[in-house]
Amino acid sequence: MNNTLQLVWLIPFLPLVGFLINGLGRKQLSKTLVGIIGSGAILASFLISVFVFFQVKSGNTAVVTFFKFIDTTSLHINFAFQIDQLSSLFLLIITGIGFLIHVYSTSYMHDEKSKDFAKFFAYLNLFVFSMLLLVMGANYIIMFIGWEGVGLCSYLLIGFWFTNNDYTDAAKKAFIMNRIGDLGFLLAVFWLLTKIGTVNYADVFSAVNLAKLSATDITGITLLLFVGATGKSAQIPLYTWLPDAMAGPTPVSALIHAATMVTAGIYMIARSNILFTMAPFTQSIITIIGLATAVLAATIALKQNDIKKVLAYSTVSQLGYMFVGLGVGAYTGAVFHVMTHAFFKALLFLGAGSVIHAMGGEQDMRNMGGLKKYMSVTHLTFLLGCLAIAGMPPFAGFFSKDEILGAAFAKNPIYWVVGVLTAFMTAFYMFRLYAMTFLGKFRGTHDQEHHLHESLAAITFPLITLAILAVVGGWINIPEVFMNNGDKLEQFLSPIFAASNALVAKCELVPSTDYTLMAVSVLGALATLLYAINKFSKYEKVTVEETGFGKVLENKWYVDEIYDAIIVKPLKKVSAFFNDVVEKSGIDGFVNGVGKSVNYGSRQIRLLQSGQVGNYVLLMVIGILILFIIQLFF
C-alpha cells in the first residue's frame, strides 16, 4: 500500500511550515499563538509518525521518491525518503520528545520578549525539520542536508542569547567542530560516489555494489564516516563543543544535545551497518574511541559543579557507550540505548531546567540543596531519571546499557571492565548531582529560597511523561535470559541489521555469564550511588580550591587549553602571516599599485596641457604628418 506512505512528506513539511510562520510573523504573533503553532506542528508530525510506525510494523516499508534532486548523465540523486524500521523508530523519538520539549519551552522561555520567543520556536521547528530530513533521507545526500541543517540550528540555538559574547563563542565552537566532522563525511560520500556511482542506501548496500569496493576502500570510507560521527556526536577529539553548548537555553540542551542531534552520528552508522561490519579495523577504532570518550567524560563529570555541565559530560559519556555498542556489532543495543538515553537524558535536562528556573537562573550546585521539599514533582521525576541512567533495573537504562556491556564482554572482556567502571562513575556523579541538588539543606541566598516553587504544568507534564517512558522504555527489549521472546526491538529492527548479522554472527553469552555480568554492574552501581548519596547529602560549601588530581578533572583535563595551544594559536599565526604579508603587501599592493600607476601616468600626460595655442597646433601638425606617413606605408 504505497499510497498511504505517500503522505510521509507531511512529517517534515509541517515543522517547516511552523518555522516559516513563526519566523516571518515573529513581530505580529502573540506568544500563545506562537507556542500553539510551534508545538502543534510537531504534534501533528508525531501523530503521522505513529501512523507510519504501525504501517512499518505490519511490514509496509517503502522508499518514497518526490523529485529528481540532481540529474546529470553520470549522477542521479533523488529527493527520496526511506521509510523502514530504523527511520520510523527515530521519527517517533524525534517528534515525540520534540513535542514534549516544545510544550516545556512555552513555559520555560515565557520571560523572553515575544519577538525572541517566536524566533526560538521558529529555530526549534527548523531543527526538527532538519533532523527529520536526516533520518528519513533515502541516500547520503539528503542525510547530509539534514546533517548540515541540524548543525546550523545548533549554532543558532546555542547562541540564542547572542548579546553575550561567551555564548556566541560557544555557538561558533560547536559549528566549527561540527564542520570538521562534516569534511570527513563528505570525503566518504565522494569516495563512495567515485567507486560505486550511487549514494542511495538501497543501491550502496546491495551485494553487487559492495563487491566493487576493495578492503582499503571500505576501511577508508568507514573511517571517514566515523570522523563525521565524532564531530556530530561529540567523541574524542571533537567533543569539547558539547559542554560549552550548555550556554544555550535548557530546552535546547535537552532537545539537541541529549536526545536528537548528537544521535545523528549513531543513526548514520547504524544505517551503514553493513559497511562497518565489513571493516573490522574501523570497528575496533570506534570501540576504543567510544570507551576512551566514555571514561574521559565520566572522570570530568565527577568534579563539575554546574548542573548542566555534569549532564553535558554525562551525555558525552553515554554517547561513548553507544559507539562502543556500534563498534562491537551490537547495533540493536546501540539504537536501544539511543532511545532510552533520549528519554532519561531529556528528562534530566528538563528537570535541571525546572530547578534552574525555580532558583532564578542559578546553575551552581554548590548553592542548591534540599530542594526536595519545594519541588516534589521535579524531585521525583529527576530521581527516576537518575536511577534510569545509573542502570538500575527495572528502569530503561539497565536493559540498554547491559545489552551493550554484554556484547562488549563477548568481544573482549577488557572492554567490559572499562565499561563497567564507567558505569560506576556514572552512578556516582549522577547521584552526587541528585544529592547536592535535592537533599541536604539549602545553601543558596535568602531571596532564592523565597522564590522556590514547583514549576507550572507546561513544565511538569513533559517531566512526568518522560519519567514514565524512562521507567517502562526498557521493557521493549528484555533479554532472552529474563523473558523468552521479549526482545521486541531486536525483532523489529532485524531487517535493517540482517546483512550484518549474516556476515558476523552475534556472540551469544551463556546465561550464567549474563547473570553474573548484570549482577556485578547493578550491585556495583547500587553501592556507588548509595555512597554518593551518603557523601553528598551532607555537603557543606567549602571555600578551599581544588588541588592535585581533582583540579585536573575540574579543569576538564585541560583539553581545551591543549587544543588552544596546538591548533588555535598556530592557526591564528598563519592567518596573521597571510594577512600581513600576502594580503597587505602582496595583493593590496598590486591592486593599489595599479591605481597609483594610473595616477602617475595621468599626471605626466596632464603636462601636455600647457594652455599655449601654439603647442596645440604643433601637436595637430605632428598628428597629421604621422597619419600621412602611415597611409603611405600601409
Add this chain to the structure above:
Amino acid sequence: MPIYNYITLAIILFCIGVIGVLTRRNAIIIFMCVELMLNSVNLLLVAFSKMHNVEFAVTNPTLASDAQIFVFFIMVVAAAEVTVGLAIIVMLYRNTHSVDVNFLNRLKN
C-alpha cells in the same frame, strides 16, 4: 615649364606657412601664414590644370577647368574663414588688449 618647379615652389610656400603658424606669436601673422598655405595649394592646382590642359585637350576637355573652378571654391572658403577669424581676433583684443596668442593659456593644467 617642367611641373616639378611649380611643385617645389608650392611645397616651399606651404612649409613657410606651417612654420609661420607654429612659430609666430602675433595672431594676425598666423592668419597670414594660413592664407599663405591656402594660396600655395591654389598655385599647385592651377599648375596641374595647365599640365592636364596640354595632355587631355582632345580626350577630356573639361578636366583642366575642373581644377580652376576648385581654386575659386578655395578662395571663397578662405574669405569666409578670414571673416570669422578676424572677428575672433577682435574679441581676443577686446579681452586681453593684445593679439599675442601666448596670452590664451587659461586652459593650463
